[in-house]
Amino acid sequence: MASKPLTLYEKIWADHVVERRDDGTCLIYIDRHLVHEVTSPQAFEALRVAGRPVRRPDLTLAVPDHNVPTTPRVDAAGRALPIADPQSAEQLQALRQNTSDFGIDYIDAIAPEQGIVHVVGPEQGFTLPGTTLVCGDSHTAAHGALGALAFGIGTSEVEHVLATQTLLLSQSKTMEVRVEGSLGFAVTPKDVILAIIGRIGASGGTGYVIEYTGDTICDMSIEGRLTVANMSIEGGARAGLIAPDDKTFAYLKGRPMAPAGEAWERALAYWRTLPSDPGAQYDRSVRIDASAIAPSLTWGTSPEDVVAITDRVPDPDSFADPSKRKAARKSLDYMGLTPGMAMQDIPVEHVFIGSCTNSRIEDLRAAAAVVKGRKVADRIRQALIVPGSGLVKRQAEAEGLDRIFIEAGFEWREPGCSMCLAMNPDKVPAGERCASTSNRNFVGRQGPGARTHLVSPAMAAAAAVTGRLADVRDLMAGN
Amino acid sequence: MKPVRQVAGTAYPWGAKNVDTDVIIPAHWLKTVLRSGLAKGAFETVRAEPGNVFDDPRYAGSPILIAGENFGCGSSREHAAWALADMGVAAVIAPSFSDIFSSNAFKNGIVPVVLPQEAVDRLIEVAESNEITVDLETMTVTTPFQDRFTFDLDPFRRQCLLEGLDEVGLTLSKDTAISKYESGVASARPWIKVGAGNESTFVHGAGRT
Ligand code: SF4
Numbered sequence: 304m305a306s307k308p309l310t311l312y313e314k315i316w317a318d319h320v321v322e323r324r325d326d327g328t329c330l331i332y333i334d335r336h337l338v339h340e341v342t343s344p345q346a347f348e349a350l351r352v353a354g355r356p357v358r359r360p361d362l363t364l365a366v367p368d369h370n371v372p373t374t375p376r377v378d379a380a381g382r383a384l385p386i387a388d389p390q391s392a393e394q395l396q397a398l399r400q401n402t403s404d405f406g407i408d409y410i411d412a413i414a415p416e417q418g419i420v421h422v423v424g425p426e427q428g429f430t431l432p433g434t435t436l437v438c439g440d441s442h443t444a445a446h447g448a449l450g451a452l453a454f455g456i457g458t459s460e461v462e463h464v465l466a467t468q469t470l471l472l473s474q475s476k477t478m479e480v481r482v483e484g485s486l487g488f489a490v491t492p493k494d495v496i497l498a499i500i501g502r503i504g505a506s507g508g509t510g511y512v513i514e515y516t517g518d519t520i521c522d523m524s525i526e527g528r529l530t531v532a533n534m535s536i537e538g539g540a541r542a543g544l545i546a547p548d549d550k551t552f553a554y555l556k557g558r559p560m561a562p563a564g565e566a567w568e569r570a571l572a573y574w575r576t577l578p579s580d581p582g583a584q585y586d587r588s589v590r591i592d593a594s595a596i597a598p599s600l601t602w603g604t605s606p607e608d609v610v611a612i613t614d615r616v617p618d619p620d621s622f623a624d625p626s627k628r629k630a631a632r633k634s635l636d637y638m639g640l641t642p643g644m645a646m647q648d649i650p651v652e653h654v655f656i657g658s659c660t661n662s663r664i665e666d667l668r669a670a671a672a673v674v675k676g677r678k679v680a681d682r683i684r685q686a687l688i689v690p691g692s693g694l695v696k697r698q699a700e701a702e703g704l705d706r707i708f709i710e711a712g713f714e715w716r717e718p719g720c721s722m723c724l725a726m727n728p729d730k731v732p733a734g735e736r737c738a739s740t741s742n743r744n745f746v747g748r749q750g751p752g753a754r755t756h757l758v759s760p761a762m763a764a765a766a767a768v769t770g771r772l773a774d775v776r777d778l779m780a781g782n
Numbered sequence: 783m784k785p786v787r788q789v790a791g792t793a794y795p796w797g798a799k800n801v802d803t804d805v806i807i808p809a810h811w812l813k814t815v816l817r818s819g820l821a822k823g824a825f826e827t828v829r830a831e832p833g834n835v836f837d838d839p840r841y842a843g844s845p846i847l848i849a850g851e852n853f854g855c856g857s858s859r860e861h862a863a864w865a866l867a868d869m870g871v872a873a874v875i876a877p878s879f880s881d882i883f884s885s886n887a888f889k890n891g892i893v894p895v896v897l898p899q900e901a902v903d904r905l906i907e908v909a910e911s912n913e914i915t916v917d918l919e920t921m922t923v924t925t926p927f928q929d930r931f932t933f934d935l936d937p938f939r940r941q942c943l944l945e946g947l948d949e950v951g952l953t954l955s956k957d958t959a960i961s962k963y964e965s966g967v968a969s970a971r972p973w974i975k976v977g978a979g980n981e982s983t984f985v986h987g988a989g990r991t
Contacts, residue, residue, distance in 0.1 A: 321960055321963045322959050326938050330953065332967070342858065345817050348815070353950070355950070362976060393813075393815060408976075434974065439858055439860075440857070441857045441882060454882075456885075457858055457886035457889065459890070466950050467954060468964075471949065473936060475881075505852060506800070506852035509878060509879075509881060536856075539855065539880065541882060559977065559980070562980065563977075566975075566979035569971075569972065573971060573973075630800065726810060726812060726813065743802075745804040745805065746827055747808050751826075
């Protein structure tokens with residue numbers, strides 16, 4: 304009898320069960336653990352107190368990103384500059400000390416490979432298909448773009464993984480999000496994921512692991528897939544997977560931490576067995592027509608508040624659900640918007656191009672293509688470009704993208720999370736509005752009172768040069 | 783962890799939907815290397831509004847919080863659970879929770895109680911002026927008015943709460959099974975070793991011991 308067709312998720316799960324308890328909870332082995340400075344100090348401290356070692360330091364990689372300043376980090380002689388905020392400095396020092404004490408690979412803030420943990424993992428080949436990968440950060444979902452079962456965990460779980468290299472988990476339900484058709488002019492993977500979240504809602508994926516399928520996803524670059532998988536958590540799903548294919552393998556080959564030689568060949572043979580079997584069943588399926596997606600953005604304070612750039616600010620009364628009506632009214636009040644306004648008439652004061660969603664080389668290229676030969680509009684107070692890693696930054700500089708941005712009036716920064724969560728000095732002041740390529744438009748996310756509109760890099764660039772939320776297609780039509 | 787059998791007392795009758803972790807504890811409070819002291823930053827943006835439920839003396843120090851669907855969505859920061867615990871909250875009642883938040887809540891002895899919206903609405907009404915009891919033995923939420931709502935919990939998590947078990951300690955007792963799994967992987971999937979077959983793998987800072 305043929306065995307039951309399995310999904311990618313079920314295959315990875317099955318290969319990582321150390322032990323199944325009677326109540327169905329499984330002890331799952333973790334192949335890769337990424338650590339950053341904000342969610343790890345309390346975990347290391349707990350290990351120290353209990354006198355426990357890190358079980359597999361060799362499967363763990365640490366890099367500071369959330370709290371590092373994005374202004375220059377070294378002086379002319381290459382010496383590290385002090386960090387102004389004493390609390391940030393303390394967290395960075397704690398990570399340095401903890402990784403040293405427990406023997407964990409560590410990329411320092413001034414190392415050329417430093418960057419946002421979710422940019423660094425794939426870039427170094429630390430992230431591999433078919434592995435289980437965790438990090439104390441909800442956007443760990445991003446690594447699912449390479450076919451890794453990757454999800455965010457809390458600090459107690461960070462401690463659990465450090466001590467045991469396992470987690471106790473119950474199997475999630477599966478959801479297929481199938482995206483088919485070709486994307487319209489200037490429509491990007493960011494618009495695709497915003498459209499998906501707009502459709503399923505901010506809690507639509509709760510309890511599920513999403514698998515993104517369909518020709519639109521297959522046609523995306525690895526960078527584009529990372530953008531899509533990254534925001535799975537904004538739809539409530541702890542993880543988002545994309546089946547590994549030849550593009551994935553070509554992307555990984557030769558990366559410093561990827562297998563090589565015979566190990567590579569064995570890995571490849573295994574990876575090819577991973578894609579979901581024909582006829583595999585999902586608990587829920589959603590279909591998205593890619594050709595119907597326009598450049599998209601958010602109007603409110605939940606990532607599900609998505610409209611097309613050609614739309615208007617919705618009227619809260621138009622929502623059927625009373626709690627949604629109430630939430631929409633509050634959102635509009637916070638955002639300083641009135642129902643019926645054309646999205647394109649909304650002026651902005653800040654532009655942020657960065658974050659683990661959109662700070663890779665393709666994102667910077669897409670933004671530069673819009674900016675080239677133009678200037679940042681006068682009303683813009685700050686336009687920041689924060690590359691996802693030192694390697695992305697160098698690549699962009701080699702391509703001359705930094706000149707395009709700087710000449711137009713952007714600030715060209717050092718890699719880190721920056722204005723995505725406003726933990727370092729990069730913040731949007733209260734009451735001011737930002738077109739941002741990040742992933743969360745929550746109240747206060749980019750600073751207390753900050754108003755965020757989530758957009759693609761090309762749309763953020765269009766906002767920078769026009770001083771308002773603009774349809775990038777109008778700017779690019781003549782090019 | 784202390785065992786949790788029952789959480790009883792006043793409750794914040796809040797009901798807000800899609801409460802994200804940036805609302806529970808804003809990012810600038812995360813620059814700490816400690817677990818304690820986060821109550822000061824809890825619900826900072828909500829508390830900036832006059833007449834908010836958290837500064838209402840009737841509910842000061844309540845062990846229960848009642849919220850709307852998708853409570854704790856957003857980031858994985860366990861600081862959200864630590865902040866609630868620091869406020870003295872030991873149970874949150876809502877129609878649904880984000881997966882990461884509910885896992886963080888359990889690990890800090892906070893019971894995430896899932897009840898249908900109608901039950902939540904009723905409890906908000908009751909909590910305006912009465913106490914509520916969440917009982918883990920009977921798996922019920924009750925009020926002084928004969929309301930009785932039953933809820934479900936993952937059996938393993940319920941056991942951990944009832945017995946106050948240390949999950950890391952429990953898993954460490956499975957050391958043999960983990961070692962056996964690891965040796966199986968070493969032969970079946972040797973490429974799992976970071977940089978397998980690739981001697982040029984960089985090692986920064988500390989390196990491996
Ligand atoms: S860039 Fe933003 S979303 Fe990504 S890891 Fe950093 S803070 Fe989290």
